[in-house]
Amino acid sequence: MLLGQIKRVFSKPGHSQSRPVFDGSLALDSRDAGRSDDAVGNEAAFDRRVVEIANPRGRAPVVLVCEHASHHIPDAYENLGLPEADRLAHAVWDPGAECLARAMSGLLDAPVVLGRVSRLVHDCNRPAATHEASPEQVERIAVPGNRDLTEAEREARARAVYFPFHAALADLIAEKGPAMALVTVHSFSPTWHGEPRSSEIGLLHDADDQLARVMHKGITVSNRVELNQPYSAADGVTHTLARHADRVQASVMIEVRNDLLSAANSANDIAGALSNALSEALTTKAFTP
Numbered sequence: 001m002l003l004g005q006i007k008r009v010f011s012k013p014g015h016s017q018s019r020p021v022f023d024g025s026l027a028l029d030s031r032d033a034g035r036s037d038d039a040v041g042n043e044a045a046f047d048r049r050v051v052e053i054a055n056p057r058g059r060a061p062v063v064l065v066c067e068h069a070s071h072h073i074p075d076a077y078e079n080l081g082l083p084e085a086d087r088l089a090h091a092v093w094d095p096g097a098e099c100l101a102r103a104m105s106g107l108l109d110a111p112v113v114l115g116r117v118s119r120l121v122h123d124c125n126r127p128a129a130t131h132e133a134s135p136e137q138v139e140r141i142a143v144p145g146n147r148d149l150t151e152a153e154r155e156a157r158a159r160a161v162y163f164p165f166h167a168a169l170a171d172l173i174a175e176k177g178p179a180m181a182l183v184t185v186h187s188f189s190p191t192w193h194g195e196p197r198s199s200e201i202g203l204l205h206d207a208d209d210q211l212a213r214v215m216h217k218g219i220t221v222s223n224r225v226e227l228n229q230p231y232s233a234a235d236g237v238t239h240t241l242a243r244h245a246d247r248v249q250a251s252v253m254i255e256v257r258n259d260l261l262s263a264a265n266s267a268n269d270i271a272g273a274l275s276n277a278l279s280e281a282l283t284t285k286a287f288t289p
Contacts, residue, residue, distance in 0.1 A: 048072070048074075048116060049116055050115070050116050050117045050160065050161050050164050050165060051113060051114065051115060051116060051164055051165045051168045051169075052113075052114045052116055053111055053112070053113050053114070053168060053172060054102060054105060054111065054112045054114060055105045055106070055109070055110065055111050055112060056111050056172070057111070058105060058108070058109045058110040058111040058112075059109050059110075060108045060109050060110040060279075061176060061177075061179060061180040061181065061282070062108055062110040062180060062181045062182075062183060062278065062282070063110065063111055063112075063113065063169070063172055063173055063176060063180060063181075063182055063183070063248075064101050064104055064105055064108075064110050064111065064112035064113070064183050064184075064185055065101075065112070065113045065169060065182065065183065065184045065185065065240060066094070066097050066098050066100075066101040066112060066113070066114050066115065066184070066185045066186075067115045067119065067123070067124040067125045067165070067184065067186075067240060068093050068094035068097060068115060068119045068123075068125070068186060068187075069093065069094070069097060069098035069101070069114040069115050069116070070093055070098070070114070070115055070116045070117060070118060071087070071088055071092045071093040071118050072116060072117055072118055073092075073117070073118045073120065073121060074117065074121070077121060077145050078145065079145070080118075080120055080121070080143050080144065080145030080146060081143070081144030081145045082120075082141070082143065082144075082145075086141050089141055090187075090188075090189040090258065091120065091138035091139065091141045091143075092118050092119070092120055093118055093119060094186050094187040094188075094258070095187055095258045095261070095262075096187045096256070096258050096260075096261025096262065096267065097185050097186050097187040097256075097258075097261075098114060099261065099267065100185055100187070100254075100256060100261055100267065100270065100271055100274075101114070101185040103267070103268070103271035103275075104183075104185065104271055104274060104275050104278075107271060107272065107275040108275050108278065108279060111172060111176075112185075113165075113168060113169045113172060115161075115165055117161050120134065120135070120138075120143055120145075120146065121134065121157060121161060122134055122157040122158060122160070122161040122162050123135075124161065124162050124165045124166065124240070125184070125237065125239045125240050126236065126239055127239060128155075128158035128162045128163065129151070129154040129155045129157070129158040129162075130154070131154075132236060133154070133157075133158070133162070134146045134149060134154060134157060139192065139193055140193075166240075166243060166244075169240075169244065170244065170247065173244060173247045173248060174247070178247060178248065178249060179249050180248055180249060181211060181248060181249065181250040181251060181252070181278070181282055182240075182241060182244055182247075182248040182250070182251040182252075183251070183252055183253075183254065183278065184240050184241060184251075184252075184253045184254065185254050185256075186237075186253065186254065186255045186256070187255065187256050187257065187258040187261060188202070188230055188231075188255050188256070188257055188258065189257075189258060190257055190258070190259050192230070197230050197257065198224065199224065199226055199229040199230045199255075199257065200223040200224040200225070200256070200257050200260060201221070201223050201224065201225045201226070201254070201255065201256050201257070201260075201270065201274075202225075202226055202227070202228065202229040202230055202231070202253075202254070202255035202256075203215050203216050203219075203225065203226070203227055203228075203252055203253070203254060203255075204227075204228050204229075204231060204232060204233070204237065204238060204252070204253035204254075204255060205227075205228070205233065205238070205241070205251070205252060205253070206233050206238040206241040206242045206245060206251065206253075207233075207242070207245065208245065208250065208251060210250060211250040211251060211252040211278075211281055211282075212227060212228075212252045212253075213227065214281040214284060215252060215274075215277045215278060215281045218277050218280050218281060219273055219274070219276075219277035220273060220276070220277070221269060221270065221273035221274075222269070223260065223270065223273075229255075230255065231255065237253070238253055240253075241253055250282070252278075254274060256270055
């Protein structure tokens with residue numbers, strides 16, 4: 001079924017995978033979900049929806065996810081005590097990832113689920129209410145507003161952010177049916193603890209490595225593309241893939257170094273290459289029932 005659906009979508013008249021996508025021209029339908037009003041203490045003060053679904057009627061049997069799309073921290077958290085210099089740092093969100101995910105959504109005609117709250121409040125790609133989901137320190141950046149959180153405070157954040165996000169994603173997957181692929185989209189920083197990273201694009205997998213390997217073999221792009229770099233499942237970064245694995249036929253996590261997403265031409269090339277590699281991978285016999 002997955003093979004047939006992909007072929008029908010990508011053979012429709014007028015479909016093109018080469019048009020520019022980082023030019024501000026995308027006008028995707030969207031819907032909001034998951035306003036969080038049930039909480040403990042100041043957790044009730046969330047001032048906007050915690051998840052958005054763009055292009056919800058996208059026809060491709062693919063669901064894109066960008067957990068770290070936003071740097072928004074609700075006012076009640078007082079920026080988690082971060083100094084202004086760190087307010088837009090990579091620790092707070094994945095710079096460029098939302099633009100990449102929306103670009104791929106337009107090229108593939110696929111829905112994309114976007115997190116609308118900073119991962120420092122609660123990371124939707126980490127288990128609910130854990131220390132990893134609301135860290136006190138990320139690389140050099142201390143997060144005073146996450147210091148000494150109680151179990152009740154962590155659980156309140158999970159109720160406010162994590163569970164609405166994953167409920168919206170699960171509902172969308174259920175609408176699309178099991179014969180589909182789940183693709184999470186992230187960016188990573190050019191340096192980590194002061195050390196430069198040579199990786200440029202990573203294709204990561206959880207237990208099911210098939211889609212990542214087929215994409216890695218078939219992708220055509222000038223950038224360096226590696227499997228399970230700069231992270232892997234062993235680092236705990238594939239939580240979303242694992243949580244929804246039994247609902248989908250295939251999955252992959254995309255990581256792109258964020259400096260490559262700051263220039264429109266480079267970003268366009270990467271979005272096109274990833275979209276082509278994904279669509280071609282899903283039309284192979286490897287993904288037929």
